[in-house]
Amino acid sequence: MTETGNPSQPANVHEYTSSHIQVLQGHEAIRKRPGMYIGSTSERGLHQMVYEVVSYAVDEHLAGHADAIDVTLTADGGVRVADNGRGLPVEVREPGGKSAVERELTDLSSGSKPHTGYWVSGGLGGLGLCVVNALSNRLTVEVHRDGHRWTQEYENGTPVTPLARNEETDQHGTTIAFWPDANIFETTHHSFATLSERLQELAFLNEGLTISLTDERPERPVRFHHTNGLRAYVARLNPYPPSLVHSPAITFESENQDKTISVQVAMEWDTWSPGELRSFANSTRTHEGGTHEHGFRTALTDLVNEYARQQGRLSADDKDITAAAVHDGLTAIVSVKLAHPVFEGCTRTRLGHPEAGVYVQRVVREHLTRWFDRNPNEAASVIRHILDTPNRHRCR
Known part of the structure; x- marks a missing residue:
């Protein structure tokens, strides 16, 4: 017979009942396993908190209702994010029920955003x-x-005041300030440099959107606004004009007929850098790539080989130029926006969306073929640069 409390002996299976099962709901589940939602409790997870709030403001911009986001690192360790969008909905569905704001901040839904109106969402x-x-x-x-200013406060995910209607106003927008829990995160000190890099990236990816970052710890304001978006992004990554194989950067964008997938690309070869491909899905960096990256790489490699043979730079007996050679010295940004994205992993670092890969591949072939045909001198320089790459003799 098994003695109670002896860990070396198997427990009586009849002692394991439904009363032993702990069901965590809402913010309890999140606080118990935060890594499942933001990846980690390190500095990376801390910054992910900021990105999540900013993403809602970016969604308002993509929906055509906001053109400015102000992010402030407060002196007492908090973060304040303000936008000039429509403002989170405040209505209550039924008497005594939660307001839309409170549902947004407390309901752990498994579907799309509780409020609707976004065709894409980060x-x-x-x-x-x-x-x-x-x-x-x-x-x-x-x-x-x-027509009013509304306010509410929360502690540890739970409302401590009701949603209050304050004075009348003709302004619109949402401001959220939060102070990460020091009992959950390894550090609650935000890196100005890290946040600045990401916010500038968002400004590149979303033309016409102005994003400011102010650090009150000491005061240190920066402001990002780019009207030429991805081309400016590539120019920042390729800072030495004499090394460019062609200029300006090749840029194009397209949206499918159903308006469920759009793609923007900017790319430029140079002799100075080894090259870098940065991909994004709904403005989120996909560090591990995915179908959109695969579609881009496949279309580009195939097209370069076809063009080189058409121009007589490769004979019928020559091996294909390798993907490594094609991408050597190429700085490229591939940004897709999807109505129904499919990601692998909770932090969305890899896109697993087959339709996006197929669409990107088709768009890249179409637009780059047109660019090669219209710019024969620059195209010749690109092929010459690629053929001079040491990797050109390797088979794919």
Whole structure:
């Protein structure tokens, strides 16, 4: 017979009942396993909290309702994100029920964002603000909407005040301030450099959007605004004009007939750098690539080989130029926006969306073929640069 409390002996299976199963709901589940939602509790996860709030403001821009986002690192360790969008909805569905703001900040939904109206959306697919709220020891929300200023406060993911309607106003937008829980995160000190890099990246990816970052720890403001988007991004990554194989960068964009997939590409070869491909899905960096990257690489490698043979730079007996040679010295940005993205992993670092890969491949072939035909001198320089790459003799 097994003695109670002896870990070396197997437990009586009849003692394991439904009462032993702990069901975690809402913010309890998030606080218990934060890594499942933001990847880690290190500095990377801390910054992911900021990105999740910013992504909601970016969604407002993509929907055509906001053109400015202000991010502030407060002196007391908090983060404040303000936008000039429509403002989070404040209505209550039924008497005594939660307001739309409170549902947004507390309901751990499994579908799309609780509020609708976005054809594409970044962040954690509807969980972002709820996750940030749950992992903060304090959060305040201020909404300018429906002719009034609305406010509410939370502690550890739970509302401590009701949504209050304040004075009248003709302004619109949402401001969320939060203070990450020091009992959850390894550090609560935000890196100005890291956040600055990501916010500038978002400004590159979303033309016409102005993003500012202010650090009150000491005060250190920066402002990002780019009207030529991805071309400016490539120019920043390729800072030495004498090394460019061609200029300006090749840029193109396209949207499918159903308006469920759009793609933007900027690319430029140079002799100075080894090259870099940065890919994004709904403005989120896909560090591990995915179908959109595969579609881009495949189309580009095939097209370069076809063009080189058409121009007599490769004979019928020559091996194909390798993908490594084609991408040597190439700096490229591939950004897709998807109505229904499919990611691999909770932090969305790899896109697993087959339709996106097929569409990117078709768009790249179409637009680059046109660019090669219209710019024969630059195209010849590109092929010459690629053929001079040491990797050219390797088979694919």
